[in-house]
Amino acid sequence: MARLMTVCHYLFTMLFQTSTTRARVLLAFLFIVVPCGTRAQTFDFKHNHPQTMSLDGQWRFHLGDDPDGKLGWADPMFDDSQWTLLRSDRTWTEQGYGDDNGFGWYRFKVLLSETQKPLAICIPRIHSSYQIFADGKLVGQFGGIPPHGAYSTDNDHVISIMPSSPHFGRALSIAIRVWHAGWFDRVGGPQGAATIGELDALKTLKAQNDWGRFWTSSSGDALMLMNLVAAFIGFFLFWMRPGDREYLWFGIYELLTGIEHLWSDWPKFYPTAWTTHWFLNACLAAASWPFFLLFVFRILNGRRNWHFWTAMAAAPATVLVSLAVVVHLLRYNVWPVAWIACLVPYFV
Secondary structure (H helix, E strand, O other), X not given: OHHHHHHHHHHHHHHHHOOOHHHHHHHHHHHHHOOOOOOOOEEEOOOOOOOEEEOOOEEXXXXXXXXXXXXXXXXXXXXXOOOEEEEOOXXXXXXXXXXXXXXXEEEEEEEOOOOOOOEEEEEOOEEOEEEEEEOOEEEEEEOEOOOOOEOEEOOOEEXXXXXXXXXXXXXXXXXXXXXXXXXXXXXXXXXXOOEEEEHHHHHHHHHHHHHHHHHHOHHHHHHHHHHHHHHHHHHHHHHHOOOOHHHHHHHHHXXXXXXXXXXXXXXXXXXXXXXXXXXXXXXXXXXXXXXXXXXXXXXXXXXXXXXXXXXXXXXXHHXXXXXXXXXXXXXOOOHHHHHHHHHHHHHO
């Protein structure tokens, strides 16, 4: 391999140093024809032997599912040499594949040492649900696979891939069967590079990443606390002056907004059924808007005419549009346009 890479480097150098057009064409032809060796889907954990290792190379990929229905594509002896090579840290949608419902398979190998601690794989996030096979054996699953398909999400999901000791000292074949809910999500496959390593080290890595996400979300968390404090003040003032309903509307609006911020952070730290989370988030936002409108009209002594009631109807309209996405009557990529159209009377 080293000699082959040296030859490729020499040809590449000569290609740009040679002056004649004929020589450049010949060298370019040789550079294309001579294979420079792409050991794309094999990761060496045997000789490097770190505690963790990123799997950010290239994986073999095939869109669709095993045609015989027996999960033969998870078999370590299966010949995947004709499969496409895709980057493992980017979705397949970004790399030229569609976003429709369906399955996609990834395959790669990991060289293990003879004295290896129990291993695990850490998946940053895969759209939408997936199963992981080690040497043809199912070792983990996240989310729902058809006929009970469900779009779930989790960051840094750790799955043990060492069911027994005979795997030590040889190549371990890993296959990942992904089900993509294209009706809801516009991208399929990994959202970042996976990591393989010792189980305890990966658990520590997940804890560190959780802290990183916590501090990244700190601005939103501070805003959530401000919303909750404002809600408490509003309820306290209403308790002191029951006749001033604007304090009540203001308190409810701030409380719902604070809960919405809290609920938005939930999937960053806990496995979540994403469709349910997204729909409840839309409901919380829609529920807060009428109370803000009531607060403004109370302060300004506004008239509750047809314009007021049209604006009030905008909130439940957004909920109905979101529900249409959940029951597959509307695609998610159409939802933002319909959602904004429903809110036009409210903001006007």
